[in-house]
Amino acid sequence: MNWWLKKFLYRLAHLIMGVVIKRIKVPEPELLTGVGSIKKLPAQLKKSNVRRILIVTDKGISGLGLTSGLIGALENMGIFVTVFDSVQANPTIQNIEDGLEIYSRSRCEGIIAFGGGSPIDCAKLIGARVSNPERSSLQMRGGFKIPKKLPPLYAVPTTAGTGSECTLAAVVTDPENREKFSVASSRIVPLSATLDPELMTSLPPHITAHTGMDALTHAVEAYIGKIGTPYTDSQAEKAVKIIFEDLETVFKDGKDLQRRSNMALASYCAGLAFTRALVGYVHAIAHNLGGLYGTPHGKANAIVLPYILEFSREACQLRLARLAVVAGLGDGSEPKNELSFRFIEKIKVMNVDMCIPSKVDELKKEDIPLIAQRALREGNPGYPVPKLMNQRDCENILMRLLP
Ligand SMILES: NC(=O)c1ccc[n+]([C@@H]2O[C@H](COP(=O)([O-])OP(=O)(O)OC[C@H]3O[C@@H](n4cnc5c(N)ncnc54)[C@H](O)[C@@H]3O)[C@@H](O)[C@H]2O)c1
Ligand SMILES: [Fe+2]
Structure with missing residues (x-):
């Protein structure tokens, strides 16, 4: 099919997406914020009458003992409490199946x-x-293929980050x-999101940088x-605004609780934005x-962001100027x-300052x-980008x- 005709059809699809998404009611989690907010989570479970819970985490986090206060409470x-801590970075279908088995074996009632x-x-x-x-993870691929409501699900993000604590998306390998x-699916939005900055002070600088740039990419x-x-x-x-003010400082001083808190909020807000307005190339x-x-997801985004902004710049000049x-x-x-141009250049400088490569x-x-074929299968017409x-x-x- 000719490229001009394809473009026309993609734009038509975006128009329809815009109308449909505005009509979908996206639930928002109840928000617990601030230093020590993790202490409020057990009362929420009690309110929902959950007596057996599965904590899903990874070995890095359980090894640091970040979950122990919550487990004790x-x-x-x-x-x-049952802990499943075998999730890999970029989680796989098998991780989900393993967690499911432990959930069932321990007769859990929430996650x-x-x-x-x-x-x-x-x-x-x-x-x-x-x-x-009856549906495999692969059969849930795409939009709105989860017919039945989930058991109570509570999110405690320890990166700032993906915004997954408030989005209707999950990404699986x-x-x-x-x-x-x-x-x-709007069914996978957690019931609550606990943004406790104390759980984020252990993030090493490079993960702080990568995840912070992921949040920036969502917003942009x-x-x-x-x-x-x-x-x-x-x-x-x-x-x-928050990411430009605080990310580089918190990269240098990970113990700054106020800025960690700000970054957690920035990631959450960026999540609220992209869960409705979607992302791009x-x-x-x-x-x-x-x-x-x-x-790593955030690192890949950080590297690619300036290239795509340069490609799209003319088509979204006013928006980028506003962000500047x-x-x-x-x-x-x-x-x-x-x-x-200043906005794009500043992103490049932030990457350099935070030791993120450009290749x-x-x-x-x-x-x-x-990679191009798969990226375009995902993005066209899946993402309503400024320039096709x-x-x-x-x-x-x-x-x-290429390096
Ligand atoms: N659902 C969504 O809306 C959405 C949005 C963007 C990205 N994603 C997905 O999220 C995944 C990436 O998540 P991520 O960037 O948060 O990284 P991650 O969850 O993969 O964690 C990266 C590393 O950081 C460590 N870590 C996490 N918190 C820590 C802490 N407080 N202290 C010390 N170490 C800590 C982990 O142990 C791990 O080794 C990707 O699979 C990506 O595709 C999902
Ligand atoms: Fe992302």
């Missing part, structure tokens, strides 16, 4: 997702499989095809996309680098094109056609990412 209240996006996404799908055992896929892609609303714009602006490419090479002002890079009196070391030239890209455009960008 739950047990003191007479709640029986606490405790960790970064990987444990939270894994927990979402364990919950989805518990209440919809299918190791057989070395591909990541997304599941989207939601903001420059075609289906944003005044609500998603305001959440994205709030996130961008940065994510489409990052997911495929993650699926093929295991590249929100980020404190100008007062709005400057020419819009200059502001839009993808693991990228292989022979994989580029496949075809196979050649995408391959050209990937060539520039």
